[in-house]
Amino acid sequence: MSITTKQTLIAFAVGLACTSGFAAQAEGSTATSASAESPHHYGFGTNVGPEELKQFVSPLPDGRGLPKGSGTVMQGEKLYTQQCLACHGANLEGGIGDRLIGGRGTLAAKSGPPVKTVESYWPYSTTLFDYVKRAMPFTSPNSLSNDEVYALTAYILYKANIVPQDANMNQDTLAKVKMPNRDGFKPADR
Structure with a gap:
């Protein structure tokens, strides 16, 4: 999967989770607590940790952010x-x-x-x-x-x-x- 596709899917999942939480809250439903307990309520996305993010490098012109090597x-x-x-x-x-x-x-x-x-x-x-x-x-x-x-x-x-x-x-x-x-x-x- 390309980086752009992966980033798009992550952004979509985060947006969907946030939107569904707000919608449930607005409706006064109990789904808010369920979505707060389980960030993967709809099965999209994963928790992204430092190891996964380590692969994404975006250095600044002055070299800040360049990896060792x-x-x-x-x-x-x-x-x-x-x-x-x-x-x-x-x-x-x-x-x-x-x-x-x-x-x-x-x-x-x-x-x-x-x-x-x-x-x-x-x-x-x-x-x-x-x-x-x-x-x-x-x-x-x-x-x-x-x-x-x-x-x-x-x-x-x-x-x-x-x-x-x-x-x-x-x-x-x-x-x-x-x-x-x-x-x-x-x-x-x-």
């Missing part, structure tokens, strides 16, 4: 060949999956369509980790270990000429990577 460019190259090449191409040029590198400067170019890639569009390297961790590989999302995601991230950033070949990505080094288009975004006025 590490990976090198060379480890990432091997993993890329095994897990990513079929969709993203031998040279990260895309195919069934999106193109990952190239396109620098195309977002602001007056001619031609923009080429949105990790290299040209994404302002923070932590976003790359987050996306790969949650959504890849396409056939089995959220199946890669943190070390594997760090390694793939290192490899993609290396191929995009953002980090050197001897780069080792981890929760400390990844957030320090300055992406080529980091300054291409303006903060929202809030």
Whole structure:
């Protein structure tokens, strides 16, 4: 089950349980006490604990929230060949999956369509980790270990000429990577 589907089902179950409790309370029925005693009154959802939530990683741009682990460019190259090449191409040029590198400067170019890639569009390297961790590989999302995601991230950033070949990505080094288009975004006025 995909993460989005799981989150949707959990949100639906929580909403349904809350709604049914309020409806019973409004009607003055005794169902309120039954639903308060059993949060699974309708059979939806489960109690979600720290272990289940541990799999969901959503790091901030400054690296807060990144899990422990590490990976090198060379480890990432091997993993890329095994897990990513079929969709993203031998040279990260895309195919069934999106193109990952190239396109620098195309977002602001007056001619031609923009080429949105990790290299040209994404302002923070932590976003790359987050996306790969949650959504890849396409056939089995959220199946890669943190070390594997760090390694793939290192490899993609290396191929995009953002980090050197001897780069080792981890929760400390990844957030320090300055992406080529980091300054291409303006903060929202809030």
